[in-house]
Amino acid sequence: KAGVTQTPRYLIKTRGQQVTLSCSPISGHRSVSWYQQTPGQGLQFLFEYFSETQRNKGNFPGRFSGRQFSNSRSEMNVSTLELGDSALYLCASSFQPGNTGELFFGEGSRLTVL
Amino acid sequence: GENVGLHLPTLSVQEGDNSIINCAYSNSASDYFIWYKQESGKGPQFIIDIRSNMDKRQGQRVTVLLNKTVKHLSLQIAATQPGDSAVYFCAETLQGGSEKLVFGKGTKLTVNP
Numbered sequence: 001k002a003g004v005t006q007t008p009r010y011l012i013k014t015r016g017q018q019v020t021l022s023c024s025p026i027s028g029h030r031s032v033s034w035y036q037q038t039p040g041q042g043l044q045f046l047f048e049y050f051s052e053t054q055r056n057k058g059n060f061p062g063r064f065s066g067r068q069f070s071n072s073r074s075e076m077n078v079s080t081l082e083l084g085d086s087a088l089y090l091c092a093s094s095f096q097p098g099n100t101g102e103l104f105f106g107e108g109s110r111l112t113v114l
Numbered sequence: 115g116e117n118v119g120l121h122l123p124t125l126s127v128q129e130g131d132n133s134i135i136n137c138a139y140s141n142s143a144s145d146y147f148i149w150y151k152q153e154s155g156k157g158p159q160f161i162i163d164i165r166s167n168m169d170k171r172q173g174q175r176v177t178v179l180l181n182k183t184v185k186h187l188s189l190q191i192a193a194t195q196p197g198d199s200a201v202y203f204c205a206e207t208l209q210g211g212s213e214k215l216v217f218g219k220g221t222k223l224t225v226n227p
Contacts, residue, residue, distance in 0.1 A: 004157070033214070043158070043203065043217035056214050090157050103148075103215075105157030 002027065004093050004106035012112045018079040021109045025072050025093030029104075032074040034066060037088040037108070046089075049074055050097050078111075086113045126224045133191040133225075137204030137218040142185060144206035148215070149178060149189045153200045161189070161202075191223075199225045 005024040013019050025032050033056075034046040045058040049068035066076040072093075078085055088108040095102060127133050139147065145166040150158035164171045164178045164187075171178050177190040187204045201222045205215040 035215075035217075042219055043205075043215075045214045045216070048214060058214070092157075103160065105150075105159070107155065107157050 004091055004104050006089075006091050006106040006109050008109055009107065010110050010112075012114060013081050014114050015081055015083060017081050018077060019081060019111060020075055020077045021089050021091075021111075023074045023076075023091030023093075023106060025074070025091075026104055029093035029095050030072050031094045031097045032068055032072065033092050033103075034074070034076050035090045035092065036060075037090055038086070043090070046076065048097065055097060081113045083113050086111060122221055123219065124222045124224070126226060127194050129194060129196060129225055129227050131194055133189075133194045133198070133223060135189045135191075135202050135221045135223065137187040137189075137221075139185050139187060139204065139206040139218065140216065141206060142182075144208060144216075146207050147178070147180060147187055148205045148207075149176075149187075150203045150205060150217075151198075151200045152203065152220075158203060194223075194225050196225045196227055199223055 004026055007022045023032055031050045033048040035043050036046055037043045046060055047054055047066045048056040052068045063079045068074045088110050090105050090108045092103045092105045148163040149161040151161050152158045162173045162176050162178050164180050169180050175192045179188045191198055201220045203220045204218040207215050
């Protein structure tokens, strides 16, 4: 079956703009989580969604937001982009929360902020 | 090609050697640990996991050791192959709670033919 699909794979924005990233989980998976990966900070947890509800949120400013739709697809949004938001944004899905051993990552959306 | 005890950002080994990648975790309450492999341009891929009630778990060519006393994890790869070249991350969490993983810094493994 198809893996976790993230779009777009690459994008370039300028400071002050906003961006929306999309994630389609593996079919049947209802839990989606997001991570930010940078060379300096490594992999950091952003959010977790299950049944359209945010279950957990990482230590990121309010400019970072997300949501999950009834079909389990998820989006994350970053407003008022800063240079430091340049990163690989990874989405992961699992059948349900707590199935961490069955957490599957997408290939990420690489955001560059100029 | 073995390094024990200290986290190293990079590790270079010869093909066929055994590799040991180390990781220190931060939360003594964490009860579930996972090793991920990340190849260039890809997302992290699950390798092996271990629960806190175990101190060793073996998979195919990989073994994970857990020392809760010093909050230390290691990943051993037997007969390392060029296809094992990647960045390896350990991650910790509270099982059953959420998908909030806390990742270690990562070790870039290079396998020389």
